[in-house]
Amino acid sequence: MTAFTVSALQETCLPISINGEYRQSAGPEIDCFDPTNGQVWCRISDCSDAEVDAAVRAAGDAMRNPAWRDITQSQRGALMLRLADILEENVERIAEIEVKDNGKLLREMRALAQALPVGLRYFAGMADKIEGTTIPVNKPDMLNFTVREPLGVIGVIIPWNSPLFMMIRAIAPALACGNSVVVKPSEHASAGAIAFAELMTQAGFPDGVFNLITGYGHSAGNALISHPGIAKIDFTGGPSTGRVIARNAAEQLTPASLELGGKSPHVVCDDADLDAAANGVVAGIFAAAGQTCVAGSRCFVQENVYDEVVEKIIEKTRAIKIGDPRSDDVQLGPLALWSQVEKVAEFVETARSQGATLAFGGGRPEGLGDGWYVEPTIFTDVTNDMHIAREEVFGPVLGILKFTDEDDLLTQANDSDFALASGIWTGNINRALRFMRRIEAGMVWINTYRSPSIMSPSGGFKDSGYGKHNGFAAIQEYSRIKTVVIDYSGAQQDAFVMRVTK
Ligand code: TXE
Helix, strand or coil, X not given: CCCCCHHXXXXXXXCEEECCEEECCXXXXXXXXXXXXXXXXXXXXXXXXXXXXXXXXXXXXXXXXXXXXXXXXXXXXXXXXXXXXXXXXXXXXXXXXHHHHHCCCHHHHHHHHHHHHHXXXXXXXXXXXXXCCEECCCCCCEEEEEEEEEXXXXXXXXXXXXXXXXXXHHHHHHHHCCCEEEEECCCCCCXXXXXXXXXXXXXXXXXXXXXXXXXXXXXXXXXXXXCCCCCEEEEECCHHHHHHHHHHHHHHCCCEEEECCCCCEEEECCCCCHHHHHHHHHHHHHHHHHCCCCCCCEEEEEHHHHHHHHHHHHHHHHCCCECCCCXXXXXXXXXXXXXXXXXXXHHHHHHHHCCCEEEECCCCCCCCCCCCCCCCEEEECCCCCCHHHHCCCCCCEEEEEEECCHHHHHHHHHCXXXXXXXXXXXXXXXXXXXXXXXXXXXXXXXXXXXXXCCCCCECCEECCEECCECHHHHHHHCEEEEEEEEECCCCCCCCCCCCCCC
16 A cells, blocks of 8 residues: 555645545645644545534444444454554554654654554454353343443544554454444544555455544534444543533433543652663653653652752753654654644743742753754652642643652642552562552553553543553443343243342
């Protein structure tokens, strides 16, 4: 497949994909920007309600089509394996397209693209292992069992920071369970998902199993989540949009999984390997320029090693090379959106006005043209009540706080609206496990950070959302349980009394 490369997509208006066919949307065009120079590089369309309706109907038809509904679960798995092979051949092309759209490091996007076939193979292997259970109810001559079945059409809404990675972790379990999908990528980064649509057809998935619409959240996104044909919404994005989706889902009684923002505590204890910890803290916040929901943006350092650790963190940050995300030696690329550059500047201003000390960065680097670059930024003397400690920046800004002992640490760390990820660096396993038990976070990394796996459940609590991606937990998210009861006694039933278990 050669059509969808960066150079081929350049300056064109990209199509949508409905029922296995690319078509040009009739909707108004939206500019997509290259964050390395702030220039428009391609365009997408803001789909109309009618186009969203066509996509959901195509997905609904696929659920009734014997070519999808009646194939065996092993055949579903085989289709996914074929898709994984095709994706593997396209890793570089997909990574390049995504870098063009969101400006993240090519090395990072390549690593994420390489994880896509791994994720598909993992869930392909599950397709024929999705079992019900047999339940020993207190009734002789009665067999009670459950079957798991697909939900129907899954509406998948993804953000711009890691589009295909976010998409695959939703659609791989959804397909393994036998659902069909309609995906709406972010208006800021749709090109990778658009290129992906063709691979589904190449792999041999029946028409309509995968559909892709584009557009703004308030228009195309809203039409998708409000559509009565949607059986479940899978959303990854910001907390305020998450609330809109949850309200809408409640209105329609549609189940939803929400993976929202974070303000994740990243802890350095006095008994840790301080160099490894400082390295972990720097990687935890500045990798992906902080544009990751699990960014370790609230760093807690034990007071007796505070100065030493701060110095190490600053030293490592000073060595970060900022520049073109395609260069192999660059460690920090631009931010994906100009609005994020402005948002970071506001955070920096507020943090200073509230009394935090700007210990590093805080501005925009010189000599990088019109790219949307910001410096890695560190605030010290941060307290947990400050804006910088409470709200998600989604940029390369670290706040460093102090703690005295474990009680103080957990009181502060858990005093947050968010509860997505967390990390702790310590040489004491007992301490690490006590932290693991008491921390309010969906993920706990011990002596490592930002180490996700498609095989391991991920997702948050509190304002970080609900529902799980990855691991077997994802299969439960995309399938439903049906209970079956068989009476093999041959006896007549008392027509007027419920046959409740006694
Ligand atoms: O996210 P939005 P944005 C956080 C991060 C960032 C903030 C805003 O803090 O600064 O969110 O980013 C679609 N109905 N995260 O504005 O708006 C939208 O089109 C249906 C954290 O990009 O949440 C896009 O496809 N859909 C995060 C998707 O929702 C709607 C990743 C995400 O957009 C919609 C990204 C609506 N009413 C941002 N409104 C993470 N957890 O990784 C918007 N959308």
